[in-house]
Amino acid sequence: MSDTSEAYLQIGEVAERTGVTQRTLRFYEEKGLLRPPTRMDGGFRLYSEDDVKRVEHIRRLQNLLGLSLAEIKEMVEAQEMLREITAQYRPEWDVAEKKRQLRKAIDVVSQQHGIVSQKAEQMSEMKAQLAERLQTFDRWMAELEHAERKAPVA
């Protein structure tokens, strides 16, 4: 291969780099979460670095926010829209149409932001509770050790 065309990855490399299985990558494609990658003549999938990022993003939405693939798909699709707008694709769209799409994207992202904010808040609340509980436990442990020194095991 040419040295500069190293931008293309086969499914195995993508799997390794993202930590998901090949099956999962095909599955995401099937479900519309990853757009169908380009193919080699023989039919092998060729992914871009961008695709890798998308996979990582999907995983974050899954693990961090606990969203379903269906929900993630919606978000990913909005991202797609954006990329098209920003890359000056679809020059046939007039400004009004671009605005419509952009507004849609803003909606999705603010929704995402809302979810994250809410969860983050609940998390720090929970974190505080746990920290407090740990303190209590440490105190109890100290008490137990005190008791042990006073009255050693029979």
Next chain:
Amino acid sequence: MSDTSEAYLQIGEVAERTGVTQRTLRFYEEKGLLRPPTRMDGGFRLYSEDDVKRVEHIRRLQNLLGLSLAEIKEMVEAQEMLREITAQYRPEWDVAEKKRQLRKAIDVVSQQHGIVSQKAEQMSEMKAQLAERLQTFDRWMAELEHAERKAPVA
């Protein structure tokens, strides 16, 4: 029982108050996440306010942390242990045994704390990214409106 024995709830009420179905409550019981509630003579389950809290806790662990019911079970069981220790139950246990149990509980809680901390951090990172993205969008939107004023819709 005490005169204010109105503290007992049937499964339907618990379901309504916690937002889970009756099936789910029985399922959690079956899986050992909820200890078997007391029953009326006819066999109807009678839950306490404490049970309600436990259900809410389980849901938080599920939704916020994305833990499996198996993982949640471990945590809930550790909580149970603690309640017994702290309530001075099991006086037949010697101090060493109590220490063992307490240490176990501490382990579980610190693990929980670790998970929460990590997730919280990742969340605020994500939140920042989203906020930044929103800013960018707003700028674009402004640009589009500017363009529109200069060259109105054809």
Next chain:
DNA sequence: GCGACGCCTTACTTCTACGTCAAGGTTATG
């Protein structure tokens, strides 16, 4: 003491998010 409604168990079904073959085509390498 009866009707309506709530609850019981048991068993089967569903949905999501993949895992696991199987049988065969493609690509790189000596």
Next chain:
DNA sequence: CATAACCTTGACGTAGAAGTAAGGCGTCGC
């Protein structure tokens, strides 16, 4: 050109977390 390593589609399987339906008691208000 053989051979290993990699990839393809397709079909079936699975674990977790419930949903749903069937058939049968319990409870409550009148």
